[in-house]
Amino acid sequence: MSTVLAAFLDAYADALRRHLAAPERDGLAEGHELGRRALVEGISLLDLTEHHFRVVKQVQAEALATAPGDDGPDTAARPESPLAENALEFLLQTLITLDVATRGYLDGTRRYEQQRSRADDLSSRDEFRTALVESLQDGFFVADARGTLIEVNKAFGELTGYGAAGVPYPLPHPWAIPEGPRYPDLGTEASRFVVPVQHRDGRRRWIAVSTSALVQPDGEEHIFVGTVRDVTAEHDAQARDQAANRLATALAAATTVAEVLEVGLDELRRTVGAETAVVAVWTGLTAPEVYISGTPPGTAPGAGLEPATEAILKRARLRPGRTLIAVPEGAGSAQGIVAPLGEKRDAALWLRFAVPRVVDAADWTLFSLLIGHLSLAVQRARNFDQARSTSLTLQRAMLGPIELPPRFSVHYEPALPPLEIGGDWYDVVPLPDGTIGVVVGDCVGRGLSAAVVMGQLRTAARALLLRGAGPAQLLSELDPVAARIPGALCTTVCAAVLDPVRGLVRYSNAGHMPPILADVDKVGRMLEGGRSVPLATFETPRRPEATTPLPPGSTLVLFTDGLVERRGEDIDEGFAKIATILADTAERLPREVADSVLSALRPEGGYDDDIAMVVYRQPPAPLRLDVPARPDRLAMLRRTLTSWLSSAGVPHNLTSDLVAATNEACSNSIEHAYQNGGGDDERVVLTAECVGDRVVIETTDTGVWRPRPVDPGPRGRGIDMMRALTEELEIDHPGSGTRVRMSVTLPAITFPVASALRGTANRSGGDTMQRDRETHGRL
Numbered sequence: 044m045s046t047v048l049a050a051f052l053d054a055y056a057d058a059l060r061r062h063l064a065a066p067e068r069d070g071l072a073e074g075h076e077l078g079r080r081a082l083v084e085g086i087s088l089l090d091l092t093e094h095h096f097r098v099v100k101q102v103q104a105e106a107l108a109t110a111p112g113d114d115g116p117d118t119a120a121r122p123e124s125p126l127a128e129n130a131l132e133f134l135l136q137t138l139i140t141l142d143v144a145t146r147g148y149l150d151g152t153r154r155y156e157q158q159r160s161r162a163d164d165l166s167s168r169d170e171f172r173t174a175l176v177e178s179l180q181d182g183f184f185v186a187d188a189r190g191t192l193i194e195v196n197k198a199f200g201e202l203t204g205y206g207a208a209g210v211p212y213p214l215p216h217p218w219a220i221p222e223g224p225r226y227p228d229l230g231t232e233a234s235r236f237v238v239p240v241q242h243r244d245g246r247r248r249w250i251a252v253s254t255s256a257l258v259q260p261d262g263e264e265h266i267f268v269g270t271v272r273d274v275t276a277e278h279d280a281q282a283r284d285q286a287a288n289r290l291a292t293a294l295a296a297a298t299t300v301a302e303v304l305e306v307g308l309d310e311l312r313r314t315v316g317a318e319t320a321v322v323a324v325w326t327g328l329t330a331p332e333v334y335i336s337g338t339p340p341g342t343a344p345g346a347g348l349e350p351a352t353e354a355i356l357k358r359a360r361l362r363p364g365r366t367l368i369a370v371p372e373g374a375g376s377a378q379g380i381v382a383p384l385g386e387k388r389d390a391a392l393w394l395r396f397a398v399p400r401v402v403d404a405a406d407w408t409l410f411s412l413l414i415g416h417l418s419l420a421v422q423r424a425r426n427f428d429q430a431r432s433t434s435l436t437l438q439r440a441m442l443g444p445i446e447l448p449p450r451f452s453v454h455y456e457p458a459l460p461p462l463e464i465g466g467d468w469y470d471v472v473p474l475p476d477g478t479i480g481v482v483v484g485d486c487v488g489r490g491l492s493a494a495v496v497m498g499q500l501r502t503a504a505r506a507l508l509l510r511g512a513g514p515a516q517l518l519s520e521l522d523p524v525a526a527r528i529p530g531a532l533c534t535t536v537c538a539a540v541l542d543p544v545r546g547l548v549r550y551s552n553a554g555h556m557p558p559i560l561a562d563v564d565k566v567g568r569m570l571e572g573g574r575s576v577p578l579a580t581f582e583t584p585r586r587p588e589a590t591t592p593l594p595p596g597s598t599l600v601l602f603t604d605g606l607v608e609r610r611g612e613d614i615d616e617g618f619a620k621i622a623t624i625l626a627d628t629a630e631r632l633p634r635e636v637a638d639s640v641l642s643a644l645r646p647e648g649g650y651d652d653d654i655a656m657v658v659y660r661q662p663p664a665p666l667r668l669d670v671p672a673r674p675d676r677l678a679m680l681r682r683t684l685t686s687w688l689s690s691a692g693v694p695h696n697l698t699s700d701l702v703a704a705t706n707e708a709c710s711n712s713i714e715h716a717y718q719n720g721g722g723d724d725e726r727v728v729l730t731a732e733c734v735g736d737r738v739v740i741e742t743t744d745t746g747v748w749r750p751r752p753v754d755p756g757p758r759g760r761g762i763d764m765m766r767a768l769t770e771e772l773e774i775d776h777p778g779s780g781t782r783v784r785m786s787v788t789l790p791a792i793t794f795p796v797a798s799a800l801r802g803t804a805n806r807s808g809g810d811t812m813q814r815d816r817e818t819h820g821r822l
Contacts, residue, residue: 047084051077055091056098059133063102066129074133078140088141092134099130182250182271188264190214190226202250202273204243218242237274249278279405286314287412294420300324301334303424307417308336311394314413315406317379318397323348323356324390331356352393359383360391364418367410369402377402382414385421392417447471448479449736449789450543450660450692452633454641456605457489457653465653466493467603468501472508477544477735480508482517483601483655484536485555493653496530500578504538514538514551515573515588521553525579534578537601543662544735546593551586553577556604559618561625563596563663563690569618596663596690598625598636605652606644620644630689633658634792660692662733672713672725672744680729681706684740691733693789701787704768705729705740707761708783712744739786748776 055077062070081091103126176183182199186192192212200206203218218240219226227236237251254269293310297303304322312320323331333348348356359368359381369377376399384390392414402410447453448471457465466486473479482504486496503524507517517538525531537558539550550558550570554577561567572589593599600621607617624643628636637658666687670676681702688698712727731740765785766772773784 048086048090051081051084051086052090052094054080055094055137059095059098059130060102062133063099063126063129066125066132071133071136074136075139078137081137082140082144088138091137091141095130095134095137099127102126102130179270184269184271186254186267186269188266192216199271202242202248202271203240220247237278248273248275250274275405279409283409283412286409287416290314290413290416294416297420298424298427300421300424300428303417303420304334307420308334311413311417312336315394315410316396317394319393319395321348321352321356321393321395322384322390323353323360323393325357325360326389355381356391356393359393360388365411365415367407367414376400380410382410382418384414384418385425386418387425390421447792448473449792450633450662451792452637452658454637454654454656454658456650465489466497467605467653467655468497469601469655469657470501470505470508471657472505474508474511474540477542479541479543479659481539481541481601481657481659482508482536483555483603483657484534485603485605485653485655486531486534488530489653492530496528496534499528500525500531500534500536504536508540513588514540514549515586518551518553518575518578518586519583522578522583532579535604536578539601541593541599541659543593546595546661547590548593548599549588549590551575551588553586554580556602556607557618558599558601559621559625560591560593561598561600561622561628562594563629565626567598567600567622567625569622593661595661596629597661598628598633599659599661600625600636600640600656602656603652603654605650605654606640606656608652609646617644630686632689632694633660633692636660660690662692663687663690665730665732668729669726670729672727672746674710674713676727677706677709677713680709684729684731687731688738691738693738697787697790700768701738701740701785704765704785705742707765708742708785711761711783712742712746712781715746736789737786738789739784741782741784743780743782745780748781 058070058073058077062074080086106126176196179196179198182202183194183196184192184199185194191214193210195205195207195210195212197206205212205217220239220241223239226238234254235252237249239247239249241247250271251274252269252271254267257266257268258264290307290310293306294303297306308320308322311317317337319335319337321336322334324334325331331348331353355370360383362368362383364383364386367380367382370379370381370393371377377396378399379393379395380402381391381393384392394410451471453469453471455467455469457467466489468482468484468486470482471479472481482501484497484500484504486493486500488496500521503521504517507520512520518536521536525534533554535555536553537550537555538553539548539558541548548560548570551573553575557569557571557574559567559569570589570591572591573587575583575586602621604614607614607621609617620643621640624639625636628639631639637656640656640658641654666684668680668683670680684705685698685702688701689695693701709727709729725746726744728743729740731738733739762772762774765783769785769787771784771786773782775782775784
């Protein structure tokens, strides 16, 4: 027996004896403490129980030995004996602690078994979850509240190049593209989004992300689980469709090759991320026509392509259609792409990248699609150009002359583009006697059907003018013609015959807008004489005619109703605007007068009816300036002559030549004709007048003629300059004074005919396209 056990048993025996001798609560408390001591000291329950019964038996024996007599059977040993009950109560009190410990141990064992079973179950579940997650074809991830990825599956690693071995992945994630769009914050309403990522190997992909928020078991922090799916193919297909739609939309409004390339190259270059887009077109010339968008490769503004660049494009244009070639061929990364353009093998395209890059299958598909759209648009524009050129040639032949006498300007604008003609028309016909016939008309309706009627009436009117018919007779003889032309009913016409020499205009008006005549620096007035009904409406025995003087320098405007008629506006307001504008245009060219009128009357949405307008400037009164022969008067002479020439309808370039020649003649008079250099008593006289279609300028002085030296030196070139700047130069010095006579013939007013848009070293994308632009709306 150990010392601890012996000491405990002795203490237990003493405490039990004391309790049996005097059964009280303190004894039971002492028994309870002994039970706790037995638990602490590891006393066996069997040792305790055996020792208890031995002590009780000894106490019973001692009690019998001290009893006064034998009262019969041993009463102390009976169960109902107080001694036995007290001993049992003490034992139970001692065993309470041991019993609680035993039951706690059993409960703990049971709980342990339950937890172990549960752990085994969770382990099985984790293994199943791991197997399930790894079997997913989509990428799977778990992220904490800070956006750090703490778990990813194998598919996620294959998609991004960053697998489970590298977790955690804090923000910014290694696959994020710095210049790309920012991720939406986790936990926001953006639980589904598509973003670009960069694979570890450098490739870019598009992924669709779907996330859900969960709460940690401790309930204190959210976590996020999500899936990612590779949508690069879908994104590329959508991007190709969008790019093709953008290019097709940009090209839809282009009707010429130059316009197609101007807008198409810009859009194509931006879509594919190229630095430069170049198209070279060989039209039979030695050097190709070049169209450039972006930074030119090996070119300078206005210069052609470098020989190497031209050679690449020349080889590419001979390839079969829809062929794409990487430059350089066979290399791992391409500096650019070249391809033939159109169907005639006369054009090629070069897309040049800023830095060499790998061109994958998706890039080839996109390039082929876009270049195919551009190629078709170029071919369509070529077909349209050819058809349009033919159409315009016929239309312009129907409409009117492309060369007008001096001091005229015309404007024509159809209501239904792209037609160049409509139901309105004009005609200006120089006549054999020096007069000029002018006709402005307006057929009912618009578009091609009205243009057909217009062409027939215009031809008949021109024939009548050339036969010598006056305005009234012309309208009278047009009546039966209009009656036999379907659609010519109620056509309005204003016919006039101008006599520039006599300064008269005869006119007759068949229901048309009245012409407006404006004297120099005065508000215009309507010519309302000679009015009658439109053509082919009522039988008129005789059309009226009126005659009005054309003051020198006056401006006459004939026009159709589309210029002044507006919905909701009084037509008189349009007439008043024109009359007011003409008061400030006496020193402007007829073309500038037409521009001023059109700009002032143009509605915000543009004209919605055909417009035909003819502007005529009557020659101004002769100019005469008599000034002192002093150098300080030359500036005034130049200004005054410039204003007079403008009022005479002399083009600006010709005005500059005449002013320079006149200035030289006056300078010679001031410097050489007078011995003292000129003064108030010495004079220079300048005259200028219009004689038909010629302008004659004379300068005279009363000085001495000085012959030209044999070697004039660095000076003395004034006569040569005057002769070069004028058509005819006459210098007369009869003895007293010198007369210099200069004359030029005013050129006919030539208006461009429609032609294909072409250009060399063309630039688009913000640079000026160096090409000839066709004039729309103005003849």
